Amino acid sequence: MTSPNAAAQHATVRSAPKLTIRQTNEKLIMAAAEEVFAQVGFKGATTGAIARLAGVPKANLHYYFSTKAELYRRVTEDVCEHWLAAARAFDETNDPKTAIGGYIRAKMEQARRRPFGSRVWAMEILRGAPVIDGYLHNTLKTWFEGRKVKLKEWIEAGKMDPVDPQALLFMIWGTTQHYADFARQISVLNNDQSLDDAQFAQATDEVCRIILSGIGLKS
Amino acid sequence: MTSPNAAAQHATVRSAPKLTIRQTNEKLIMAAAEEVFAQVGFKGATTGAIARLAGVPKANLHYYFSTKAELYRRVTEDVCEHWLAAARAFDETNDPKTAIGGYIRAKMEQARRRPFGSRVWAMEILRGAPVIDGYLHNTLKTWFEGRKVKLKEWIEAGKMDPVDPQALLFMIWGTTQHYADFARQISVLNNDQSLDDAQFAQATDEVCRIILSGIGLKS
């Protein structure tokens, strides 16, 4: 796969201190792509629209990302990475109330701060996840099984009610992501105004309270 | 626009007892459209693919539905109607546990039986709901406000915990629809098998149990 001295071939890479033009432009294009993909889907997005929003010529986009599909793949994978990072709050304690509550809050925070990413993810799953299929089978599945084990241990130790760990995790995902994915519907039902910070904080508290109380972890 | 005796011209229409060719073909095309739209989105769907799945020539589809957008609108509105019908279980009692539990079960049943419809709806909201905007503002908003009032009454009567009605409804929507919209992800995490009837029934029970218990309506 690699030559014996592959590492030596690119010794200069290690010392590159600031962002290259390439890195800057790729970030710019990916941010624009995340927004456009979220708004009109994969097929609905045109490379022209993404390039315009990013402020670069269309041919320039194709210089950095050979095809629209590859750009989409890069965006989706980047969303996945941040998703997992938010999930780590789950592991930092052995107290289920702190762990689950912290996880819910982290997911709500993510829904608030990166709604476009959540929507790209949702659309990808809705389509049957053709692009991130491998990721689902590997990274996500592993994480999921690990969490299920942990929840079962807490249940067996009597620290929380005996609920189906799977149903609990799906409820957390469905509820938290709903605030990003269905934001338009929520805004219409909120008198045509997006939830403000106070309303979102209250929603977060309520979600925590209902779920924690629902699994026997009353405040 | 019409001649004075336009009605007399088609006196036979009134007496047509069984489904006309038109009605039959429209049903066929709409069912195919629901599936294709759910799988590849509005822009990704081609009238050719819809026609092929429906078993009619493409030009025939355009004979019944002048444009792809109109076909999409018809499909989405039809989904909405069934959505509301499922919601009526909410109103048939004054006992919150029966009402909310029944509503959750009806929503889960809908997610199970008509996943494509749920996904078309989800995609439409994800895109910002350009087509069903009016429906959201009128029908859904009215229903939503009515339910909020009812929940508040139950809370004031001490029949359930004082939770934010909005957060509760969003949790029910997000959780139940997750089983239709994220079915692919769920199936991957379930060892590449869709939930079978028993698993789905158990999930329904768990969702009911956690939510009802979370708002002070323990079994």
Place this chain on the structure above:
DNA sequence: GTCTATAACCGGATAGAC
């Protein structure tokens, strides 16, 4: 590394015979 011009292709919609 940037950008204009263009090639190659595809999908929605229709014309018009049956």
Place this chain on the structure above:
DNA sequence: GTCTATCCGGTTATAGAC
């Protein structure tokens, strides 16, 4: 009411000058 053949507009991707 059905269907084949076709037009037209729009999109991806690239060629090639700067």
